[in-house]
Amino acid sequence: MRIIILGSGRGSNCKALLDAYESRMLGSSEIIAVFSDVSKSGIMEVARTVGIPGVYLGHYNPTNLKQDDYWISEIKEFQPDLVVLAGFMRILSRKFIQAFDSKIINLHPSLLPSFRGLNAIQQAFDAGVKITGCTVHWVTSELDCGKIIAQAPVRIMPSDTLESVTAKVHAAEHMLLPGVVSEISEGFHR
Numbered sequence: 001m002r003i004i005i006l007g008s009g010r011g012s013n014c015k016a017l018l019d020a021y022e023s024r025m026l027g028s029s030e031i032i033a034v035f036s037d038v039s040k041s042g043i044m045e046v047a048r049t050v051g052i053p054g055v056y057l058g059h060y061n062p063t064n065l066k067q068d069d070y071w072i073s074e075i076k077e078f079q080p081d082l083v084v085l086a087g088f089m090r091i092l093s094r095k096f097i098q099a100f101d102s103k104i105i106n107l108h109p110s111l112l113p114s115f116r117g118l119n120a121i122q123q124a125f126d127a128g129v130k131i132t133g134c135t136v137h138w139v140t141s142e143l144d145c146g147k148i149i150a151q152a153p154v155r156i157m158p159s160d161t162l163e164s165v166t167a168k169v170h171a172a173e174h175m176l177l178p179g180v181v182s183e184i185s186e187g188f189h190r
């Protein structure tokens, strides 16, 4: 399976996936490239450090047809079997999602269907829930609504702060995402 990763931020989940790949947790699957809409992002640095192509594709706006077509054609060149959104902070167009039909998974920092959209960890913390977590799901054209593949829970204790909950959710993500990608590589969840 040819895997590509899209991200806009720190790249810690990309790093967790690359670590899993290096430890041969992903079987015969290959992580072939990382794409970003932010040139000086952590995720681009992660790709550079590991020595896999880190491709900055410029800004992504789903309503800009030219940009959308450019992104689709550049990514298609790599012929991915799986597109992993690991902190990709843009909403993809319907056309993009159809171009990689049933091949895109997204990592989201809440137990969906709760707390969709931006700042999900903060939303959960502010709501006072006692359990939050993270989700990996298939991407459809409705935001954070595709079929759930796997989730990991995180308890919020009275002593927790937004920072400590954030750290716990990220730690849970770093376990969940490589596990899911490994299972997909083995033919599960399709």
Ligand code: GAR
Binding pocket: 007, 008, 009, 010, 011, 012, 013, 014, 043, 086, 087, 088, 089, 107, 108, 109, 117, 118, 119, 120, 170, 173
């Ligand atoms: C992760 O917490 C991921 O769940 C979140 O962005 C972070 C990326 O961190 N994604 C979303 O909020 C998407 N709606 P990273 O760049 O360190 O992997």
